[in-house]
Amino acid sequence: MIISELKPFEELQQALSEFDKLFLIGCAACATACKSGGEEEVFKLQEWLVEQEKEVTGSTVIDEACHIMRAARDLRQHKNAVQDADVLVVLACGSGIQSISSTAEKRVVGGLNSMFLGNVRRFGHYEEMCSLCGDCILNETAGICPVTTCAKGLLNGPCGGMEDGHCEIDAEIECAWRLIYERLQSQKRQGVFARRVPPKNWSHRRKPGRYRLQDGER
């Protein structure tokens, strides 16, 4: 899921300073799961805004804010409260915020920073394992992604900063290449070490990403 966190209150205060009436929008998907934009967080934000002497005209938690048409449909069910507001405050990832900003006529203020596509280690602990590069090498690397979990995204083995099998940027983090090496060894195969991996084709990651299921066109 997309891991996101609430923006600092000072930044929100600044972004909302010109508005008096606000409508709040959360997301029932990722932002709910990582506790940044679910029912509870929308409610907490509302309480804080009331303390700031703002008027909250209403709130909703959209099923999947990243679904542009559904987000628009959900918002229409709150037509009057939305109409009354000067601004829509969205607690969803950047994708969700843009579903709203692309369909609503009102000004939109995003309340979250989106960080990464994350796995849940345990409650409240998220780790980035995939960076959506569009050119997956996992089948050769024993299911451990060096593009993401190596701080430099190296494709041909560890850098000279590996110390006792740990990463140069954080001694707490195990070197991705050490993990790949050990898992491949335990599987008794060479995997990615059998070849020199050529430079990555980053054109798969050209922005903005587009994909059409029908014809597979990017």
Place this chain on the structure above:
Amino acid sequence: MSRLSEQLTSGQFVVTAEIAPPKGTNLIPALADVEKFEGITAVNVTDNQGANMRLSSLALAAQLQQAGTETILQLTCRDRNRMALQSDLLGAAAFGIENLLLLSGDHSKFGDHPDARPVFDLDSVQLLDMTAGLMAGVNMVGKPLNGVPNFFPGAAVNPAAEPFELMFQKVSKKVDSGARFFQTQSIFDREALERFMTAMEPLKVPVIAGVLLIRSAKMARFLNDNIPGVQVPETLVKRFESALDPMAEGIEVARETVAWARELCQGVHLMTLGHEDKIPVILA
């Protein structure tokens, strides 16, 4: 053919040193420092070393080269994508630079621009492959070059890295990708160096052992905490702590390491960090 490549090929023991470009445009001190490198085979010119922004290594190397000092141009993948790397390499060739040390580069996190976006479009193996391509007259997309560079490409290694086999598979890849010499991370452990040199034997690629002049226990601890891939053993740190004259102790340690290198390796790379005047006594 560069002097470095000639001497390594003919089995002469080489000595390299290094110089960092200034944090500004004043090249006078760097160009003056070169006089201290008398008798040295070639001087490495570092590339935003430790991820700290400085004048470009290519610019200083070009000036040194034109002033008659043979250089080893360091080039990292941290700050350039594949296009910039290729064009800098062609630029280096145009200035008569032949020796290269091709590196991944320390992560931007360590330097003075920690907010910078690190590039790492290529890794060091791919950079070596690309350089071999340029030397064969084609760029990375197979287009022919108008004028072909002649390089003597080198690579870096940390011989004491663990797991050893994991580190060494990358060394083998670097050799397959055209690395003609290695310069090592600072050496502190003779046994680790011996093990590495034994593994290197069948590859027949010369190794220039890194020798760092440590001046104090404080410096040793700083290196351990802040410089990727440098681990001064605790016994050595203690030796500096109990030394009456830590600089003299540092010189003694460096001399011991040079002696190991004379026995086991094909050269030494001296990292004296501003104390280049100590080079003659370290080598004596």
